[in-house]
Amino acid sequence: MKYLEPLLYKKIDPETETSALIWIKEASKGCAYDFATLQLTLSLASLDTSTDLLAKVLCDLSENPTLVNDIRKEIIEIVGTEGLTQASLQRLYLLDSAMKESQRLRPLGYSNMERLAKETVVLPDGLIIPKGTAIMVSACHMMDSSVWPNGDTYDGYRFANLRNNAKNSLTSPYQLTSTSKDHMGFGHGKQACPGRHYAAIFNKIALCHIIMKYDFNVTLPEEGRVELRGHNILPHSGIKMSIRRRQEEEISL
Template identity: 30%
Template sequence: MTILDISTSLAVGSAITLLFLLFTTTTIPAALGGSNIFTYHLAALRLLWNGADVIQRGYTEYRDGLYRIPKLYRWDYVANGKKRIAEVADAPEDVLSFNYGVEDIIQADYTIGHKMTSYPHNATVVRAGLTRNLGRCFPQVMDEIIHAFDDVLALEDEDWKLIQVMPATMQIVARTSNRVFVGLPLCRDQKYLDLILNYTVTVFTRGTLIGLLPSFLKPILGPLISTRKSSLRHALKFLQPLIDERLAKDDECGSDWPGRPHDLVSWLIDVAEGEERTTSALTLRVLATNMAAIHNTSMTLTSALFDLTAHPEYISPLRDEVERVITEQGWSKSSLGSMHQLDSFIRESQRLTGTAPGQYNHAYRGSAQGRSVQMPRKVVGKDGFTFSDGLTIPRGSYLTVSAIPVQYDISNYEHPNEFDGFRFSRMRNDNTGESVFTRHMVSTGTDHLVFGHGRHACPGRFFAATEIKAMLAYILINYDVRSETEGVRPPEQCWGLLRWPNPWGKVLIRKRRGRQFGETK
């Protein structure tokens, strides 16, 4: 396709957008937009550059209502208020499709393959295999955390070292996750780790780029932008011997042969049928699971470290709690459950994201998972989707809910703009009659949407929480940490509705003097 062809296609796309605007009628207001093609596209571009402010404006103006935001070639809808959030969360997949909503965000047809969302049994594997086996797998997780921190940080003696946090956490998370996904020795193969880390980044960056194209250009340019095929070819060099051997052994001995590893590969094979029970299909599933696990977990851990060093007054009480629990119970999944303050600190870090040095304000950064809106859905019901008050979203539209504004809402949290690391541990201890299980790090609710809510809440959050808590606990008792500049938290990066921890942000770290707590019990 020539430059002239692309220019012509874009002109056609603009014309289609104009027709769409002229013939679309709705009573649902726009938080940002215009009455003609020029002002509409200006509004869509503003959403790309300043999406968080647009979502906050929509939340403020339409508190419990519904509003539209302009994308380059369509209107999307955003719902506000606990009641609407609950209705979206409870809607069945054949009315509001989560799978098609996610497919649109990362352009799954081109980046990870349509079958990842049309046959989403990765979620089943995570729930039935990974989550159920967390206790069994925890010694391996902890062992890899110890080795990964030593190798990645490469600290000498007890001298302070300035580290770039995001690349370090991604390496550590990738190694630890793959100890459970593919086991030793592959989880420590740097070339394999480079592959899955690059895949994780390119799925989101190239998916975002493809998403900016008009729909009729995506089949042409999408495959050229995506690295899915080349990533698969590269991944097969590492995973084909392992998967082929596992499939052959299962075919010969059944799925309960002695010594069969309890890992992601085995759990994927257990549910795979037909063409999904092939080496290529299973390899794509391993890549997709890595993409989800590494992205969210590393960003959450990075944010927590930035918050810990920007608020050093929390280090001593958190360290006391961790040391007490480990001394009494040892390292285990269940002992992590006794670290209520640590759990609260991470949940508060997820709730908030910061900008100004040493404080939080209305220029919030977005969640560690990186979206000002959450719970993406595509309306697939033949009659659209109708809220209980009669407002209807037409079939084919995309719907989300405001997320970060909810978590900064004073009606949901006292002093919502302040970082309060023990906010949730106090809530769990208050005699309010509210179930303590609504305030755990893994708890979801209409006032805390980091992991989504309802039937499609993130199935991997239990594994992610175990990793993050174990890693932060290990840091607290084995290292000293402080901010590069006292009290300053590295500013977040943003694009459109996405926000993420500063990838260049640094902290100082050194080995802690005295006893080291590394053994599992």
């Protein structure tokens, strides 16, 4: 509280600057809250989910050395020319694609978009959701072939190919931070994860360093790469990784 309170009352231009503290203040709508606890909660939630994705991506990349080499070439071509910037990170289509594919096959859980009905809702098919009912949406369809061709198989090139064929690849619905009913890794709708852009940048920076500086190999336990806790899909605690320092190409990381 000592360090955050001055920031809470710092005057800023809401048109050009914002922060989690200001967002919390506005969202509270005058209700009492502990801003320090809420800020720590947001920090923990962002690190937990971001590292969950990072672990799953590394497991998939470990089994696809050709993909790793191609991503390495992409990093050298783009980051090597432009430096490690937000703009260059956005242009790493193949890395973005590999991350989105890992999230597609192994999202945070088998269900998503947890909601509480604030009033009674009647759906078009006549189903009634009473006021106060907790609901969630199954995410299983995004993991199989009902939506994506060969959807049971990991294809790190999948979304890069789709973006390359799109008219405007920078605003493509196939990039990691885009959400849809067919890919709800970050949720969907008005309450989609507000931190997904941070998560994308966080993980891309981490993966650029790992891929360029290390050769790595993941050893999975007999139970597989994930373990379930309720409907949550977590990286298995028995995963082991062997890493070896490599002589990275001279680029500005």
